[in-house]
Amino acid sequence: MYIKNFITPVLFLAAATVSVTSCKPKSAGTAVSGNAASKVYVPPGKYDEFYNFVSGGFSGQLSVYGLPSGRLLRVIPVFSVDPEKGWGYSEETKPMLNTSHGFVPWDDLHHVEMSMTDGQADGRWVFVNGNNTPRLARVDLKTFRTAEILELPNSAGNHSSPFSTENSEYIVAGTRFSVPPDDVNGDIPINSYKENFKGHISFVSVDKTNGEMKIAFQLKTPGVNFDLSHAGKGKSHDWFFFSTYNTEQANTLLEVNASRRDKDFIMAVNWKKAEEYVKAGKGKKHSVKYAHNTYDEATHTAKSAMENEVTVLDVADFPDIVYFIPCPKSPHGCDVDPTGEYIVGSGKLAALLPVFSYDKIQKAIAAKDFEQETYAGLPVIKYEAALYGEVQKPGLGPLHTEFDGKGNAYTSFFVSSEVVKWNIKDLKVLDRQPTYYSVGHLMIPGGDSKKPFGKYLVAYNKITKDRYLPTGPELSQSAQLYDISGDKMELILDYPTIGEPHYAQAVPAELIRDKQLKIFDINANKHPFVTKGEAEAKVVRQGNQVHVYITAVRSHFAPDNIEGVQLGDEVLFHVTNLEQDWDVPHGFGVKGAANGELLVMPGETLTLKWIPDRTGIFPIYCTDFCSALHQEMSGYVRVSPKGSTVPLRFSLGDKNEKPEPTVQ
Amino acid sequence: MTKVIKRAAKPGLLLIPNQINHNMKKKILTVLGLALIICLGACGGSETSAPAAESAAAPASATKAPADYDPKRGEGKFDETNIKIGPLDAAMADKGKSIAATKCFSCHKTTDEKLVGPGWKGVTTRKTPHWIMNFITNPDPMIDKDPEVQAQLELCLVRMPNQNLSEDEARSILEFMRQNDGAH
Numbered sequence: 001m002y003i004k005n006f007i008t009p010v011l012f013l014a015a016a017t018v019s020v021t022s023c024k025p026k027s028a029g030t031a032v033s034g035n036a037a038s039k040v041y042v043p044p045g046k047y048d049e050f051y052n053f054v055s056g057g058f059s060g061q062l063s064v065y066g067l068p069s070g071r072l073l074r075v076i077p078v079f080s081v082d083p084e085k086g087w088g089y090s091e092e093t094k095p096m097l098n099t100s101h102g103f104v105p106w107d108d109l110h111h112v113e114m115s116m117t118d119g120q121a122d123g124r125w126v127f128v129n130g131n132n133t134p135r136l137a138r139v140d141l142k143t144f145r146t147a148e149i150l151e152l153p154n155s156a157g158n159h160s161s162p163f164s165t166e167n168s169e170y171i172v173a174g175t176r177f178s179v180p181p182d183d184v185n186g187d188i189p190i191n192s193y194k195e196n197f198k199g200h201i202s203f204v205s206v207d208k209t210n211g212e213m214k215i216a217f218q219l220k221t222p223g224v225n226f227d228l229s230h231a232g233k234g235k236s237h238d239w240f241f242f243s244t245y246n247t248e249q250a251n252t253l254l255e256v257n258a259s260r261r262d263k264d265f266i267m268a269v270n271w272k273k274a275e276e277y278v279k280a281g282k283g284k285k286h287s288v289k290y291a292h293n294t295y296d297e298a299t300h301t302a303k304s305a306m307e308n309e310v311t312v313l314d315v316a317d318f319p320d321i322v323y324f325i326p327c328p329k330s331p332h333g334c335d336v337d338p339t340g341e342y343i344v345g346s347g348k349l350a351a352l353l354p355v356f357s358y359d360k361i362q363k364a365i366a367a368k369d370f371e372q373e374t375y376a377g378l379p380v381i382k383y384e385a386a387l388y389g390e391v392q393k394p395g396l397g398p399l400h401t402e403f404d405g406k407g408n409a410y411t412s413f414f415v416s417s418e419v420v421k422w423n424i425k426d427l428k429v430l431d432r433q434p435t436y437y438s439v440g441h442l443m444i445p446g447g448d449s450k451k452p453f454g455k456y457l458v459a460y461n462k463i464t465k466d467r468y469l470p471t472g473p474e475l476s477q478s479a480q481l482y483d484i485s486g487d488k489m490e491l492i493l494d495y496p497t498i499g500e501p502h503y504a505q506a507v508p509a510e511l512i513r514d515k516q517l518k519i520f521d522i523n524a525n526k527h528p529f530v531t532k533g534e535a536e537a538k539v540v541r542q543g544n545q546v547h548v549y550i551t552a553v554r555s556h557f558a559p560d561n562i563e564g565v566q567l568g569d570e571v572l573f574h575v576t577n578l579e580q581d582w583d584v585p586h587g588f589g590v591k592g593a594a595n596g597e598l599l600v601m602p603g604e605t606l607t608l609k610w611i612p613d614r615t616g617i618f619p620i621y622c623t624d625f626c627s628a629l630h631q632e633m634s635g636y637v638r639v640s641p642k643g644s645t646v647p648l649r650f651s652l653g654d655k656n657e658k659p660e661p662t663v664q
Numbered sequence: 665m666t667k668v669i670k671r672a673a674k675p676g677l678l679l680i681p682n683q684i685n686h687n688m689k690k691k692i693l694t695v696l697g698l699a700l701i702i703c704l705g706a707c708g709g710s711e712t713s714a715p716a717a718e719s720a721a722a723p724a725s726a727t728k729a730p731a732d733y734d735p736k737r738g739e740g741k742f743d744e745t746n747i748k749i750g751p752l753d754a755a756m757a758d759k760g761k762s763i764a765a766t767k768c769f770s771c772h773k774t775t776d777e778k779l780v781g782p783g784w785k786g787v788t789t790r791k792t793p794h795w796i797m798n799f800i801t802n803p804d805p806m807i808d809k810d811p812e813v814q815a816q817l818e819l820c821l822v823r824m825p826n827q828n829l830s831e832d833e834a835r836s837i838l839e840f841m842r843q844n845d846g847a848h
Contacts, residue, residue, distance in 0.1 A: 519828060521828075522766055522767065523766070532765070532766040533765035533766040533767075533769060533770070534765075534769055534770050535765050535769065536765075551770060553770035553771060553780075553825075554771075554780070554822050554825060555780070555822060556770070556780070558770065578766065578767065578770055579825055579827070580767060580825070580826065580827040580828035580829075581825040581826040581827065581828065584825060627821075627822045627823070628821040628822060629821060629822055653779075
């Protein structure tokens with residue numbers, strides 16, 4: 001029966017690939033072999049081998065998949081509101097989306113990086129970047145919730161982010177768009193880019209115990225676009241490598257004007273040196289404004305603080321922090337192999353793939369083997385002096401490279417729609433497999449760390465076309481899973497993703513699985529409006545605010561009859577879930593509320609604000625099926641005209657009625 | 665046990681257990697699934713050591729207790745040897761009452777009246793102290809195995825939730841139940 005279920009998709013896959021061979025040069029018909037189904041089949045009740053954290057792109061969220069099944073386990077709301085989970089709708093979570101621009105309900109989440117210890121994922125946190133209104137977020141892997149969001153000043157388009165040093169000493173955030181710094185007048189002509197626009201790269205430190213992020217310092221650079229980056233490893237631990245484009249410093253029609261130069265740069269940064277200068281007090285304080293939002297698990301409440309200063313090192317003032325390395329044609333991916341020796345720059349428009357050598361870079365710096373012409377006054381290492389070698393004719397449009405820990409690299413090629421496996425030492429192409437279609441990022445579990453788990457590779461494709469049953473003009477994005485345990489890559493699964501997946505990370509499940517928080521301890525709940533037991537349930541008026549201290553348990557609310565609310569009131573339902581059992585959330589919705597729902601976990605308190613717009617009777621109910629009597633889990637709120645004599649009154653069950661209203 | 669129940673559940677809601685399993689959504693299935701894990705673990709007959717939570721629902725109905733289930737003791741870590749009853753500890757009973765206010769009184773009254781679950785009056789005269797301790801700390805497997813609890817479930821239709829009571833909290837609640845039943 002299982003075999004039969006899998007034959008159908010396999011046949012469909014084969015049929016689909018045959019139909020598109022006209023536009024694909026590869027022999028796609030042989031892409032799926034007979035035992036692919038058994039390799040991805042995780043029987044009911046069994047767990048996946050890897051957790052896979054995948055960017056949700058323009059959804060602003062982070063998705064979690066199981067590998068090899070490709071099952072979607074969860075969508076973690078990060079930068080965008082999520083009415084399903086009340087994220088950005090409950091009073092407690094609204095501060096998480098605060099910025100210096102005020103409440104921003106959306107962002108574009110691009111890259112994903114696990115927290116690291118000794119160059120390997122340690123399973124504590126996941127860092128993600130917001131590309132549009134520059135932000136960094138930290139997701140806690142005990143709760144699979146966003147614990148912190150930090151805005152980045154002097155930045156516009158946080159794309160070269162959130163890559164981590166080997167022990168998460170720093171998470172970096174390099175600006176995609178150079179702009180005038182925040183503390184100078186930005187009301188200037190756009191075509192004064194060359195004089196006035198600057199790049200900034202934030203080095204964000206991470207507290208080892210609680211993960212809290214802080215902008216330790218920023219590097220101010222010439223105005224270019226920073227694209228991607230990766231930290232060194234092992235011997236190159238002290239260095240960070242950033243790909244740059246638009247070194248032409250164009251401010252219009254970048255498609256043409258930022259592609260004029262034969263080579264742009266990989267920018268090598270000695271972050272240890274920069275750190276020393278900052279510690280020695282060489283940085284300059286700049287007056288800026290950025291939000292720092294943190295979620296407190298004890299009070300179940302976020303707070304947003306506005307910071308007003310950042311320390312900046314202008315790299316022009318320090319000769320030994322930054323070195324440029326020429327790299328062909330608008331490099332995109334900038335990936336460091338597990339040994340820390342090889343740095344792969346992927347020129348989007350290049351027909352070859354340069355691999356740079358850390359040792360040679362160091363020698364060139366020591367010997368001052370630089371080009372005669374500096375770039376904005378900064379040294380440019382000669383291409384040949386930094387180059388280990390080139391992979392010749394690898395494919396068209398190289399974007400990103402990951403590693404399998406067995407001496408091989410895997411590069412995605414957008415234009416020729418393929419993944420190419422090549423040997424790092426001899427730079428020979430070993431295998432190439434088509435993707436469907438136009439692959440962007442790719443990911444091997446641990447593939448950018450010191451110790452990759454070279455078993456699977458996932459290609460995240462930009463174009464879906466005919467891979468699934470059609471769904472009108474808009475199609476979900478597509479991911480493809482390859483088995484890379486043998487000499488040849490083997491396509492074994494196709495599955496849809498949310499938003500547009502950019503980068504992703506994956507780690508063995510056991511690193512995270514057993515650390516999961518199952519409930520919030522009701523006794524430890526320090527929410528200012530918690531209701532610890534039905535005896536404490538009450539309704540309190542404070543001016544035109546009505547605070548409802550309400551509890552949820554299978555299957556009733558206490559109180560469930562509320563009267564005396566008046567038009568013009570602002571009603572705040574503080575819902576405490578009294579359950580202490582795993583996977584028993586209660587939801588809360590109220591008719592006509594211009595708001596989302598609440599989804600309250602066991603032991604948690606959350607608040608829904610409701611401003612009634614008319615008089616009448618308004619049902620409230622539990623939105624998440626909780627028991628056989630879930631449909632009974634409901635109540636009524638009566639709304640009277642302003643100035644009505646109906647007293648504030650709340651009750652549960654006739655016998656428990658509390659006739660005396662509490663008025664403060 | 666049934667004598668305590670003053671009001672029967674609405675007849676229309678008396679689903680047979682199989683229907684319950686079909687009709688309910690993931691929450692219930694998960695709870696039952698978890699119960700199944702514990703059950704399988706106890707039986708020692710399952711083929712794998714770590715079955716996952718989303719497997720099939722446990723059988724909710726059985727007229728007889730499984731052979732290895734002792735309805736006098738229940739199932740859990742407590743028995744006569746580790747639960748000793750002495751003169752009433754009033755301070756402990758007070759503590760138990762305050763924990764129960766947060767974790768239990770949403771569904772149980774201290775009289776013999778049923779709310780969501782049965783009232784507490786007389787429970788310490790019907791059940792052994794260690795059965796109570798086992799049930800309030802380890803409800804899921806007992807709901808699946810204990811014939812009297814299964815009879816209750818058909819009346820209440822809500823499985824008593826695991827409220828994650830610590831051993832100390834459970835013992836305090838037991839002391840309050842004894843006080844509630846007039847022990848001194």
